[in-house]
Amino acid sequence: MSNLSQLLKESWVLVEERHDDVAAHFYARMFLTDPGLRQLFPVHLDTQRRCLVEALVTAAASIDDPERFTEYVQGLGRAHRKFHVQPSQFAAFHGALLEALRTVGGDRWTIEYDQAWADALGLLTSNMITGLEQDADPAFWHAEVLAHERRGADIAVLTCQPLQHPLRYQAGQYVSVEVPRYQPRLWRTYSIANAPRPDDTVEFHVRAVGAGWVSSALVRRVRPGDLLRIAAPMGTMVLDRESPRDIVCLAGGVGFAPIKALVDELTRFNRSRWVHVYLGARHRDELYDLDELLRLAATYPWLNVVPCCTDDPSWTGEHGEVSEVLARYGPWHEHDFFVSGSAPMVRASLRTLAELEIPADRIRYDSFGDI
Template identity: 40%
Template sequence: MIDAERLKKNWSLVASHGDQVPLYFYSTLFLTHPETRDLFPMNMAAQRDKLVNALGAVVSNVDTIDAVVPTLQALGRDHRKFGALRGHYPAVGEALVATLEHFSGPHWTPAIAADWTAAYGLVSATMADAADAAAHYTPAWWDAEIVAHERRDLETAVITLDPGNRIDYLPGQSLSLCTSLRPRVWRQYSPANAPRADGTIELHVRAVDGGQVSTALVSLVRPGDHLRVGPAFGTGLTLRPGRGPVTMIAGGTGVAPMKALVEQLAAAPRPTSLYWGARSPAGLYCLDQLRALASAHDWLEFVPCVDEDLFGSESRLGSPVELAVAHGRCSGADVYLCGPPGMVETGRKHLAGSGIRAEAIHFEPTGE
C-alpha cells in the first residue's frame, strides 16, 4: 500500500532543491545507462523542466491514480516518438530513486524507497502497456510535407502540412512536431482546423524568444521540407457535449484550436462567442479568416480585441477575458481558454473571480 502523504512530503523536500534535482537525475541516468542519451535532445535546458512537472503531477495524483490513467496512457503512446521502449523504463526508475535518495538525505527510509518504487512501477507499467498496444495499430510518428508556408508577420507563420495519411485527432488536441533542423526537440502545436478529408493540417506558429523549434518553423523551413509529427495529445480543450452556449477566449496563436472547434461546431451549432486578443491590430494575423467564418455562421459571434489601438481599427479595446465577462458571455457557458501561459493563468483567475464555475472553464495545462 502506497502512503500518498509520505510521498508528497518527501517530494516537497526534494523539490526544494530546485534545478539541482533534474541536473542530478539526468547525470545519473546518462552515466549509468549511456544508451538512453540518444533519446533526448542535445540541449537539455527545456527537458529539465519537464521532469519536475511530470514528477509533481504523479505525486499529486498517486492516491487517485485511476484518475490520471488516461493521461499516463496518452503519455506512453506519445513517448514512442522519442524511441522510448519498455526496456528503458527501469533505467529511468533507478535514476529517479537514486535522485530522490540523494536529496532526501537523512530523511530517506526503506519505507519511502518502497513507496517511490511502487508508485513509479504503476506509472511506468501503465505507460509501457499503452505504448505496446499502440504499436499494433498506429506509427510512432508520421513524416509530413510542408505544402504551404505563409509568413503573416515577422514572428508568425501559417503552415499547411500533408502527412500523406489522415492523422486521427480531435479539434482542440495538440500534435507534437520535430524538424531535422532541431533533432530530437519536440514541441506541441494545436491544429487550426478540424480533420479534413484530404488529411492536410493547418498550424499557426509564433516564434518565441529562445524557441528552437518555433524559430525554425517560422524562419527556416520552406514548402517541400518535411516535419516529423507525433500522435494527438491532450483533452483540455476538446469540445464538451451539450447544447448550451460556448465562449472561446484566445490570445495570439491560441486562436488556432478555437478555429478548429468552430469548424467542429458547424456540424451541430450552438450559440458561440469567440473573443481573440493581441497587443495591437497587427497581431491579429488571421482577422479576415475569422470574420469570414462569423459571416458564414449566424450562431457565431466574433470579437477581436487589442490592448492598444493607435490607428482606429474596429477591434475592441481591452483583454478578451475581461470583455467576454463584461459582455455577459461567460455566465452559463462552457468557456474555452487558450493563449500564452500568463494569459491563461490570469484569465482563469478573472473568470473564477467573476463567479464562473471551475468545471465550466476548459484549458490545456502547460507541460508535457
C-alpha cells in the same frame, strides 16, 4: 485527498524550488545507468527538463482520479514512442527519478515520502508502458509542408500533408513536431488548427520567439517541400457533443490555433449552441487570423467574436487582457469554457473563471511556451 496524494504533495514542496536540480540529477543518473538512452535525446535538455517537471506535477495532481491519471500517463507513453524508447528502459527512468527526488530532498526526505513516490512511479511507468505497447499508430508521421505563409515578422501558418498514413485526431488536440533537416531530435508541441479534413492536411500556427530553435526553424527556415515529423496526437481540450451548454473560448496569440479547430468542427454540426470567442493580443497585427474568424462569424449566426488588445493605442476595440474583457460580459454560469495560450495567459484566465465561480469540470485548457 488520499494518503498517497497527500504524501506526494507534501514531499514535492521540499524539492519544488529546486526542480531544476531534480531534473538535472535525473538525466545524469539515467544516462549513467543506461548510456544508450543518451542518443535518443537532443544535445540541449532544457526543454526536456521542463517537460519532466510538468509531467510529474500533472501526474501527481491527478493520481486520485484514476480515469484522468490513466488517460494522461498512457498518453505520455504513446508520446515517447517517437524517441524509440523500449519498455525495458523504463526501469532506468524509475530508479533515476526516485534517486533524484531523494537526493534533492535531503535530510527532510522521509521513508514515507520515498515509498509514496516509489508507488506513484510504479503506477506511472506501468501506465506509460501500456500506452507505448498498445498504440497501433506509427511512432510518428512524415509530413510534407505544402504551404508556408508568413503572417508578420514572427508568425507563420503551415499547411502539411501527412504521408503514408492518415493522422487520426480530434479538433482541439496537439502533436509534437520535429524539423529533422534543421533541428533533429528536438520535438516541440503545437496545436492543430483545423478539424480533420477529407484530404488529411493539417495546419499549424507558429510564433518564433527568443531562442526557440524549433519555432524559429518552422517560421524562418522551413519551406514548401520540406519534411517534418509529427508524433501521436494528445490533449483533452475537445468538444463534448452531448453538452447542451453554450461555449466560451479564450485564446491568446497563436493559442488561437486549437480554438480555430474547435470552431471549424462546430461549423459542421452546430445548430443550437452559441459560441463566444475572446481573442487577445498585444497589438492589432498580432491578431493574425482575425479576418478569417470574422468571416466565419458573418457566415454562422451562432458565432460571436470579441477581439482585444493590451498595448495598441490605435486599437478601437476592447482593451485589456482577454480574461479581463471576458469579465465585463456575462453571466457565464451556464457555459463550457476552452482556454488556450501562453502559460501566464492561461493562469490569468483560470483565476478569472474561478472568481466568476465557473465549475472546474466545465473548463478545458492547454498552455504552451514559445519554444
